[in-house]
Amino acid sequence: MREQDLDVVDREIVEARGLFPGTERWTYMNVAFRGLLSTGVRAAVDAYVDGHMYGGWDKQQELAMIERTRESLARLINAENDEIAITKNVSEGLNAIAAALPWEPGDNVVFCPELEHPNNVYPWLNLERRIGVEVRTVEPEDGRLPSDKMAAAMDEHTRLVTVPTVSFSPGFITDLAPIGQACRELGTFFLVDAAQSVGVEHTDVEALDVDGLAVASQKGLLAFYGTGFLYCRRSWAERLQPAYLTRFGVALGADAHETAMDREKLEYASAARRFDLGNYNYLGAAASEASLRLIHQLGTKRIERYVRSLAHRLATGMLELGLPVAGGPPGPHIGHIVAVGISGGGRHYTADDPRMNDLYRCLTDNGVKLSIRRGVLRFSLHFYNNSDDVDRVLELTRRWLEPQ
Numbered sequence: 001m002r003e004q005d006l007d008v009v010d011r012e013i014v015e016a017r018g019l020f021p022g023t024e025r026w027t028y029m030n031v032a033f034r035g036l037l038s039t040g041v042r043a044a045v046d047a048y049v050d051g052h053m054y055g056g057w058d059k060q061q062e063l064a065m066i067e068r069t070r071e072s073l074a075r076l077i078n079a080e081n082d083e084i085a086i087t088k089n090v091s092e093g094l095n096a097i098a099a100a101l102p103w104e105p106g107d108n109v110v111f112c113p114e115l116e117h118p119n120n121v122y123p124w125l126n127l128e129r130r131i132g133v134e135v136r137t138v139e140p141e142d143g144r145l146p147s148d149k150m151a152a153a154m155d156e157h158t159r160l161v162t163v164p165t166v167s168f169s170p171g172f173i174t175d176l177a178p179i180g181q182a183c184r185e186l187g188t189f190f191l192v193d194a195a196q197s198v199g200v201e202h203t204d205v206e207a208l209d210v211d212g213l214a215v216a217s218q219k220g221l222l223a224f225y226g227t228g229f230l231y232c233r234r235s236w237a238e239r240l241q242p243a244y245l246t247r248f249g250v251a252l253g254a255d256a257h258e259t260a261m262d263r264e265k266l267e268y269a270s271a272a273r274r275f276d277l278g279n280y281n282y283l284g285a286a287a288s289e290a291s292l293r294l295i296h297q298l299g300t301k302r303i304e305r306y307v308r309s310l311a312h313r314l315a316t317g318m319l320e321l322g323l324p325v326a327g328g329p330p331g332p333h334i335g336h337i338v339a340v341g342i343s344g345g346g347r348h349y350t351a352d353d354p355r356m357n358d359l360y361r362c363l364t365d366n367g368v369k370l371s372i373r374r375g376v377l378r379f380s381l382h383f384y385n386n387s388d389d390v391d392r393v394l395e396l397t398r399r400w401l402e403p404q
């Protein structure tokens with residue numbers, strides 16, 4: 001398969017691969033674990049480190065960088081700046097919402113634990129234990145999240161419903177619309193774990209109709225662990241009382257110093273800013289700012305189209321080779337993740353099917369980076385991948401299938 005055969009040919013995106021030296025070393029299909037860093041991110045991090053090593057950076061510069069990053073994140077998902085809280089990871093964002101909602105006796109939370117990362121399961125089990133919130137679980141169907149069943153499990157006591165925008169395994173895209181509609185009708189908070197989508201899949205919180213969205217930066221955002229963000233819709237955020245509160249979560253006026261305090265009047269910062277806690281991971285933000293610049297330059301709609309096109313080719317190629325692709329022929333359920341094998345079997349580092357373990361070994365021995373999650377071989381792509389990567393993985397698989 002050649003580049004010109006791709007459904008979507010995008011020269012600028014194809015050329016951006018050159019900014020990722022890791023693509024020369026590996027056939028890197030592992031963004032669902034962790035993305036590659038670009039040379040631009042390395043330069044931004046170096047500049048930040050120099051600023052501290054030589055003592056040149058002042059605090060105002062660092063805080064200004066946080067605000068630029070917040071603006072960039074807001075623009076990425078079509079939110080307003082102060083609907084974004086800067087967090088350290090997905091878990092912090094999810095727990096901020098769990099702790100701030102006004103839970104009442106008899107309230108319930110609806111989710112599908114089988115398709116969630118544990119970090120979006122334990123916050124709700126903890127609420128069950130601490131304050132008796134009823135946990136209502138829904139079973140997946142062939143690796144898919146049954147949105148209609150989820151909506152049907154909700155009632156007027158459902159305070160919150162949560163889903164992954166894309167599951168970490170087998171990596172299908174969740175159909176959010178039926179759940180969003182039920183949330184609107186019932187006044188339920190709709191919280192999504194977008195760890196596996198933001199940066200690769202185009203995300204518009206208005207179009208998706210979600211109230212909260214939590215992300216970390218080391219996957220699709222192509223930056224570091226230890227920095228992430230929480231989107232919270234203004235109409236909800238303004239009604240929420242954060243469980244943790246520090247200076248940056250308080251409104252004192254834009255010009256007030258970071259050590260300013262007014263003990264007579266406690267006013268939360270506007271919207272989601274009230275969830276900001278203490279000083280930021282400035283080094284991580286320096287990386288995110290540079291990475292976001294490139295993502296904006298290419299545009300998430302273009303990135304999504306290009307990456308889906310590659311992923312669909314990979315899925316089709318695997319099916320043509322007779323391998324079991326989770327979810328069957330590619331359709332709207334497949335974005336940038338292709339899972340091969342029988343979903344649900346095995347543990348994290350091995351599959352139940354010894355053939356899949358063998359294929360995994362063969363691919364990794366040949367420089368392909370991928371993961372096994374919940375028993376499937378998980379190939380996950382970003383815009384630094386190209387059709388040669390897809391060809392190479394299919395060719396290695398074809399050779400592996402040949403009788404010895």
Ligand SMILES: Cc1ncc(COP(=O)(O)O)c(C=O)c1O
Pocket residue numbers: 089090091092116117119120164166167168193195196215216
């Ligand atoms: C869907 C999903 N949620 C959450 C996480 C991680 O959560 P955190 O950023 O809190 O460590 C991951 C992967 O690391 C994930 O795939």
